[in-house]
Amino acid sequence: MTATDANDTNAKALQRDLASLGLLAYVEDLDNNGFTVIPPSIANPDGLADRMLSICLDIAEARMGSRPDLARGETGRDSPVGDTLKALLLEDPVFEEALMNPALLAVSTHLCGYDVVLSSLTAFLKGASDVPFSLHTDTRLPSPLPDPPLLCKCIYALTDFNRENGSTAFVPGSHKWTRNPEPHERRVEGNPDAIAVDAPAGSLIIFQGNTWHGAYNRQVAGIRASVHLLMVRSLLRVTEDFMNRIPQEALTRNSARFAILTQQGVVPGYVDKQDEIQKVMRAMSYVDAFEDESGISLPVKR
Numbered sequence: 001m002t003a004t005d006a007n008d009t010n011a012k013a014l015q016r017d018l019a020s021l022g023l024l025a026y027v028e029d030l031d032n033n034g035f036t037v038i039p040p041s042i043a044n045p046d047g048l049a050d051r052m053l054s055i056c057l058d059i060a061e062a063r064m065g066s067r068p069d070l071a072r073g074e075t076g077r078d079s080p081v082g083d084t085l086k087a088l089l090l091e092d093p094v095f096e097e098a099l100m101n102p103a104l105l106a107v108s109t110h111l112c113g114y115d116v117v118l119s120s121l122t123a124f125l126k127g128a129s130d131v132p133f134s135l136h137t138d139t140r141l142p143s144p145l146p147d148p149p150l151l152c153k154c155i156y157a158l159t160d161f162n163r164e165n166g167s168t169a170f171v172p173g174s175h176k177w178t179r180n181p182e183p184h185e186r187r188v189e190g191n192p193d194a195i196a197v198d199a200p201a202g203s204l205i206i207f208q209g210n211t212w213h214g215a216y217n218r219q220v221a222g223i224r225a226s227v228h229l230l231m232v233r234s235l236l237r238v239t240e241d242f243m244n245r246i247p248q249e250a251l252t253r254n255s256a257r258f259a260i261l262t263q264q265g266v267v268p269g270y271v272d273k274q275d276e277i278q279k280v281m282r283a284m285s286y287v288d289a290f291e292d293e294s295g296i297s298l299p300v301k302r
C-alpha cells in the first residue's frame with residue numbers, strides 16, 4: 001500500500017467512526033470554534049462519569065486523608081485550579097475505559113492522527129476561589145503556533161459545568177489565530193470575547209491545543225470535579241511516562257490500540273546501536289499488532 005492509499009484508508013475509517021458515533025456535527029463545531037461539548041448520550045456509556053467520580057473520591061480520600069464534600073466542601077482558596085489527582089491511569093480500570101471511550105478516540109484522532117498518545121490523566125477538584133485562571137493555550141510553544149494541532153485536551157465533566165460552578169472559559173475561534181494570548185488579552189472574568197462552557201455531568205469537552213482557554217472562578221459552595229486527558233502527537237515529549245509500565249493484564253483486556261495510546265509504539269531515546277535495535281523491535285511489535293487488528297497504517301514510524 002502506498003502512503004497516499006494508507007492516508008485515504010485511514011481517513012475513510014475515521015469518517016465512518018465519526019458518523020456512526022453521531023459526532024460529525026461536533027467535529028464541525030470543533031473545527032469552527034476550537035472546542036466542542038459532546039453530550040452524555042454519546043460520551044457517557046454505562047454511567048462512566050459517575051463511576052469515575054466515585055473512584056476519584058476514593059483516591060482523594062486515600063491520598064489527602066479526607067473525602068471531598070462535593071455539595072458543601074472547599075479546596076484551597078488561593079488556587080484557581082483546586083486540588084489535583086495526578087497519574088490516575090493505572091489506579092483503576094475505569095480510567096482505561098475513559099481513555100478507550102470511542103467518542104474520545106475518534107475526536108482525538110480527527111485532531112492529532114492515529115498515532116496520538118496519552119500524555120497525562122489528571123482529576124481536578126475545584127472549590128470556590130477569587131484567584132484568576134488566565135487564558136492560555138496548551139501548546140507550550142512561543143507564538144506563532146503551528147497550525148495543525150499538536151495536541152488536544154479532553155475534559156470529562158463529572159459534575160455540572162456552568163458559569164457559577166466555575167466552568168472552563170473559551171474564546172471561540174481563537175485556534176485560528178495560531179498564537180498565544182498577550183498579557184493584556186488573558187483576562188477571563190469580564191472578557192467579552194470569552195464564554196463559559198455549559199456542560200452537564202457526563203459531558204466530554206474537547207478542545208485543540210491552540211484554543212485560548214482558562215476557567216471562571218467557582219462562585220458557589222461545593223466542588224467541581226473533572227478528569228482531564230492530555231492527548232499528544234507521538235513525537236512530542238509526554239508528561240507521564242507509561243513506557244514499560246503498563247501491566248500485561250491491562251494490555252490484554254484492551255484492544256491493540258491501548259498499547260499505542262500508552263506510548264508502547266514510540267521508540268524511546270537509545271544509547272547505542274544494540275539498544276536502538278531492541279527498542280525499535282519492541283515498539284514495532286506493538287505497531288504491527290495494532291495495524292493487523294485495525295487495518296490502519298500508523299503515519300509515524302521510527
Ligand SMILES: O=C(O)CCC(=O)C(=O)O
Nearest residue numbers: 138153167168214215228
Ligand atoms: O479547569 C479548567 O476548566 C481548565 C483547565 C485547563 O486549562 C486545562 O485542562 O488545560
Ligand SMILES: [Fe+2]
Nearest residue numbers: 136137138213
Ligand atoms: Fe489548559
